[in-house]
Amino acid sequence: METIFLDWLALILRWTHIIVGIAWIGSSFYFMWMDSHLEEPTEPDEEVEGQLWMVHSGGFYRVDKIMVAPKIMPNNLHWFKWEAWWTGVTGVLLLAVVYYLGSAAFLIDSDVADITKLEAVGIGVATLVVGWFLYDGMYMSEWGNKYTKVSGAIGFLGLCVVAFGLSQVLSGRAAYVHVGALIGIIMVLNVWVRIIPGQNNLVNARKNGEEPDPSYGVRAKQRSVHNNYLTLPVVFVMISSHYPMTFGHEHSWAILIALFVIGALVRHWFNLRNSGSDAIWPVPVAIVAIIMLAGYVSVPGFTSGEEEGLKRKVAVAEVQAIVKTRCTSCHSAKPTYPGIEKPPKNIKFETEADIRKHAAQIQKTTVTTNTMPLGNATKMTKEERLAIGHWIASGMPAK
Ligand code: HEC
Known part of the structure; x- marks a missing residue:
């Protein structure tokens, strides 16, 4: 009952998190785009820095960008800050529901470090708090x-x-998510603690007929640039749990950093275009980099047992026995593993046919990477992984 409840809570939070995240990133892309498409106003106006016309859904829009701040503040000024706030709140809650309240196997990997769930939660939370302050x-x-x-x-x-550091103490997935959460928290707090106060300062100064303090503006600009480059990397982390070849790799942290650099590079290209440059170099560089990364990642530690001198034959019965001891406590119609109430992703390994049907996925998660058993909760050995790999590589013989 409890896990079902957590699953639904996670569903609602993840859904909301993505929606508000789209709103946040979408509005920031939109404003960057507008800024870069401003033209001279059609009728000269000393207050207007630039102007643009748009058509959307049958309506025409004219936007004026005002120099520094309007002389007279409008009664109703729209702020773009709640998207960031709600992305942050739902993100933190989602992290807590999935990783802190959910099964420990998501957070800890007994092959990585033998720590308790409480220690893992402590490390995660401390990283987020200390990271922001530093x-x-x-x-x-x-x-x-x-x-x-x-x-x-x-x-x-x-x-x-x-x-x-996180990849040395938490499961690969949890390490990725915490790096993403740290970046996300930095971005949200940049908006709330450094950027919005800068804009407030402008608004209040104008209302009181004073000159705004320029240091706020400089800081707000700096933090916006950081947020701009962090956007694509943080979105990758959101989808990373679908890709065990990244977080399940022995150098998972280096792969994450490489993907961050590639993401930031692509963002740099957007920025160059927005500033009127035709430079295209970041695109080929990013493409070559991602192909090289894919090449590096797909050189697996071991794909079949042969390299390791496993010369004996592996028949299906041996594989079934391994799967029975290492996988079915979670992947069966009635899982017995604490915290798992139904077969994850509805994948069951109860019969030989089940195993054959999912062979490619088994290969990917237990042989090429070590992402299954989740957190190596059932303590699968390297020999067992090799045996499964060998069986698949030799054409899944029945005997
Ligand atoms: C402790 C419980 C547990 C054990 C033991 C376990 N798994 Fe899983 N498995 C999960 C969970 C939870 C998921 C879903 C992960 C997610 O939501 O991304 C999963 C997902 C999978 C997937 C789907 C992966 C994907 O991304 O589509 C495969 C394949 C898989 N497991 C294979 C195995 C194999 C093979 C074993 C045994 C060697 C095994 N699992 C042992 C919990 C477990």
């Missing part, structure tokens, strides 16, 4: 703002350290 502290400091190349490099190295 990032924000650096960019609030005088040197962090003065030598932005140095602070940028430290920030990137810090991200690598977090990705590497």
